[in-house]
């Protein structure tokens with residue numbers, strides 16, 4: 001009797017057709033979504049506390065719709081979870097690898113977990129199975145994984161099937177992908193994955209694994225560049241009395257960019273993916289001697305957005321030592337409790353270094369992700385505002401518009417608000433007595449800092465920028481390589 005038969009006998013016929021290795025933000029959504037589609041999924045994660053929680057039906061992090069999906073998967077019997085690799089994995093025809101591939105500081109590639117996951121999985125993968133890398137990996141990783149899993153030239157088909165879900169709408173995105181990218185080298189893998197995704201919408205793209213790996217990096221890099229670009233535009237808007245919110249809306253109405261274009265000004269990108277993936281792509285580019293000026297600039301511009309908030313606070317409040325600053329919204333974007341590389345958290349850390357007393361509030365605090373000293377965790381937005389010299393709005397959420405701003409105003413020591421999400425109407429906030437700074441929203445009543453063009457029109461002529469105006473660009477690292 002071979003492994004699967006033995007296992008089948010032992011487990012009264014519960015046979016997984018899929019396995020998911022790494023049940024984090026990508027893996028759990030992948031496992032639950034395929035379970036909802038009727039597959040029997042065995043999820044493996046070394047984090048035994050998280051596995052115990054999952055068995056009890058508790059989602060380890062917040063994501064809209066995830067809890068319901070978990071309940072459904074457990075009730076239907078389509079999901080089993082395990083903290084160990086063992087023979088229960090043997091019958092699965094497709095194994096999805098969803099482990100984290102970032103370094104500890106979230107800045108570059110770290111394939112340690114991927115390598116150990118593949119090694120641990122290796123004894124339980126049948127030669128006719130498909131291993132699909134869903135983790136984001138540099139070009140060449142899928143081929144290396146295939147070699148690692150092969151014995152004497154025989155082994156499973158290893159493919160790259162990158163995930164594009166957005167935290168905050170991960171479940172929705174999983175069921176409605178814009179495209180499904182399949183980086184495959186065998187006909188068996190191609191057929192198996194096309195059959196698996198048959199009833200998913202979105203274009204199915206079949207390509208070489210290296211191209212699939214590049215698709216994922218390129219997608220995240222472009223999102224990052226877009227965000228940094230619009231944040232630079234926001235800086236200009238603010239100074240010339242224009243409104244970046246309208247500029248962004250106009251871009252979205254342009255079919256060349258589209259209604260979902262990532263062109264919202266704010267505190268910059270965060271999360272586990274964009275910072276890590278542009279750093280990783282810059283590193284890959286460096287290895288092949290290809291300049292990446294835009295990636296480097298996107299990262300620098302992103303850091304400047306965080307520093308910009310601290311500079312504004314220094315500008316308004318002077319010394320920040322002993323100042324009380326409330327940070328509202330710590331997660332890196334709405335509808336998630338993920339604080340990896342979150343702007344609010346990075347700004348809080350910068351302020352603490354300057355001696356400020358930081359109070360934080362986030363509505364998803366119930367998940368305890370935010371309970372990292374040394375800042376004070378407020379129970380609500382009013383507690384965060386109480387006695388504050390300034391509030392920084394670093395994230396938004398449904399219901400934020402219903403907050404009693406007059407009450408906030410009366411609680412604050414100084415009614416200074418920096419709105420990093422452009423949630424409120426600047427005019428209404430100023431009428432309520434706030435010193436309100438909206439990123440990228442200037443005051444069109446103010447004279448332009450460089451004077452008017454009246455003279456130019458009176459005496460027609462060219463507006464010539466002195467050569468020195470380009471100094472900023474010239475001073476950029478010539479090769480554009482990441483340091």
Ligand SMILES: NC(=O)c1ccc[n+]([C@@H]2O[C@H](COP(=O)([O-])OP(=O)(O)OC[C@H]3O[C@@H](n4cnc5c(N)ncnc54)[C@H](O)[C@@H]3O)[C@@H](O)[C@H]2O)c1
Nearest residue numbers: 022023024025026045046047099100101113117135136163
């Ligand atoms: N978070 C996103 O929005 C997103 C979107 C698309 C792609 N990705 C990519 O997907 C991958 C996973 O990201 P994530 O956000 O889900 O990470 P995560 O940190 O939330 O989850 C990773 C999980 O893998 C587990 N793990 C680590 N090593 C393991 C091993 N050897 N065996 C079994 N389990 C192991 C960890 O315990 C953890 O639960 C990364 O490569 C990431 O770049 C993430």
